Amino acid sequence: MNVSVQTIAERLCAGGVIPYLGPALLALCPDTAVPATPLALAEIITAKVSVLHKIRTRLTQAAQFIENFKHRKSLVSVMNEAFAMTPTPSALRNPHWPREAWPLFIVLYP
Incomplete structure (x- = not known):
């Protein structure tokens, strides 16, 4: 191309x-209100719903475990809660x- x-x-x-x-763009935002890394999101969802210890820091495995063994509604609820806040715009979104x-x-x- x-x-x-x-x-x-x-x-x-x-x-x-x-x-x-x-x-890493969210690292430029002050007071990031949403999880900026897969590890941060994994920590949030595993704090709300119990999963096996060995998959606690693995986002995809933890999410799949919750969906399969708890309920999809549990995962959707935790994800909605994790991303409910709007992050503060970074300097890249300067309106001027x-x-x-x-x-x-x-x-x-x-």
Whole structure:
């Protein structure tokens, strides 16, 4: 695939693409209200619902255990609770930046 930076910038400005900035983006948010890592989410769900000790820090295994041996409603409830708060926007969501600066910012800091 051979796409120019100009094409990417045009698509960003038009809202045609959404940049993926990486899993550590929530670390830029002050007072993160939602779990920012799989381990943090695993700790939240296993604090609310008991699971086997050996899978306590493994998100996918813990979630599957809860869904299979407790009830899907239990897992959905805990997940809804974990993500109920809206995180404080990071500096990347500065409302004073002009929209034209976004493509340049994304290109400079991939």
